[in-house]
Amino acid sequence: MRVGPYTLSSPVYVAPMAGVTDAPFRKIAREFGAGLACTEMISSEALVRRHRESFRLMDLSWDERPVSVQLMGGDPQVMAEAARMAGEHGADIIDINMGCPVPKVVKTSGGSSLLRDPVRACRVAEAVVRAVPVPVTVKIRLGWDFASRNYRELSTALESTGISGLAVHGRTRSQGYDPSADWEAIAEVKALVRVPVAGSGDLKSADDASRRMRETGVDAVMLGRGILGNLWLVRQTVARLTQGAQIADLDWPGRIALVRRHCELVLEYYGSERGSRMLRKFIAWGLKGFRGAPRLRTMVQSVSSAEDVDRVLDEALRTDPILLVAACVAA
Numbered sequence: 001m002r003v004g005p006y007t008l009s010s011p012v013y014v015a016p017m018a019g020v021t022d023a024p025f026r027k028i029a030r031e032f033g034a035g036l037a038c039t040e041m042i043s044s045e046a047l048v049r050r051h052r053e054s055f056r057l058m059d060l061s062w063d064e065r066p067v068s069v070q071l072m073g074g075d076p077q078v079m080a081e082a083a084r085m086a087g088e089h090g091a092d093i094i095d096i097n098m099g100c101p102v103p104k105v106v107k108t109s110g111g112s113s114l115l116r117d118p119v120r121a122c123r124v125a126e127a128v129v130r131a132v133p134v135p136v137t138v139k140i141r142l143g144w145d146f147a148s149r150n151y152r153e154l155s156t157a158l159e160s161t162g163i164s165g166l167a168v169h170g171r172t173r174s175q176g177y178d179p180s181a182d183w184e185a186i187a188e189v190k191a192l193v194r195v196p197v198a199g200s201g202d203l204k205s206a207d208d209a210s211r212r213m214r215e216t217g218v219d220a221v222m223l224g225r226g227i228l229g230n231l232w233l234v235r236q237t238v239a240r241l242t243q244g245a246q247i248a249d250l251d252w253p254g255r256i257a258l259v260r261r262h263c264e265l266v267l268e269y270y271g272s273e274r275g276s277r278m279l280r281k282f283i284a285w286g287l288k289g290f291r292g293a294p295r296l297r298t299m300v301q302s303v304s305s306a307e308d309v310d311r312v313l314d315e316a317l318r319t320d321p322i323l324l325v326a327a328c329v330a331a
């Protein structure tokens, strides 16, 4: 699997996810064999105005290479300038967001609003391709809404701007994150263009990923919500797609050990104060599916130090969910 000059170690991408795919998250995903990870979306306007948080989002110091930086915006000049800055900052690939459905983003003519304006979408892609020496990829949805699904025309038009890859999220903007993704449409894009295509939507297991690759011929799969609280799925999917191997789910102590490692990295990266606020959601996701133990959930909400993290996870480890289920059944 190649993107521009890079040969990727596996066809498993980590989907860009705002508020999720930060440096610690990407580090674990790459350790588990992901072939490519992408930063959270970065506003091109904020970046060219040199907002501090944009540089934090673009920090690649923990990343395995290659790494992709995702930019969002609808102004070709601003996007080109932001791409130049990202390139100088060490981005190996620039990805352009043409799928974000959030109203605040759509109002700026970036994200999924570009789906409604293919001419502007191509001007943005062209400007970015011209601005940087690194490969440029684009992530699209199927269209703005069902009546205006334009993924066929858009994909071929974008390809002609000189981009090096496409990722397709198999939903329209108006579908948000439900109902299920349309992988037949993703297969159509794959058949239409020559650049590598990554498919995104509803991949919850290595079986899903393997079946979708086989059925659609996509070059890579992108893991999204399936890895929230379950980064192990990266490892399982890589093993399945590269060696045909089946790796078991983590047992309960294994899950807790992974949450613990993620928390340690978050605390190391952000420091104790900011880090402990940020990792609450990662702990909650990591322990999801865990029945009972409401006390544990309350403890997660008030985590504010490394010691609190240890307390919650030690308590979780003592409360084996299988024993809990057995106790409920016995009662």
Ligand SMILES: Cc1cc2nc3c(=O)[nH]c(=O)nc-3n(C[C@H](O)[C@H](O)[C@H](O)COP(=O)(O)O)c2cc1C
Residues within 6 Å of the ligand: 015, 016, 017, 018, 019, 020, 040, 041, 070, 097, 098, 099, 100, 139, 169, 177, 181, 200, 201, 202, 203, 222, 223, 224, 225, 226
């Ligand atoms: C919390 C969250 C944040 C996301 N942020 C981004 C983003 O910054 N850029 C982007 O292109 N897509 C973003 N997405 C979309 C995902 O990359 C992916 O395409 C989508 O979730 C579909 O895959 P799934 O059904 O496997 O989750 C986000 C999705 C979620 C759930």
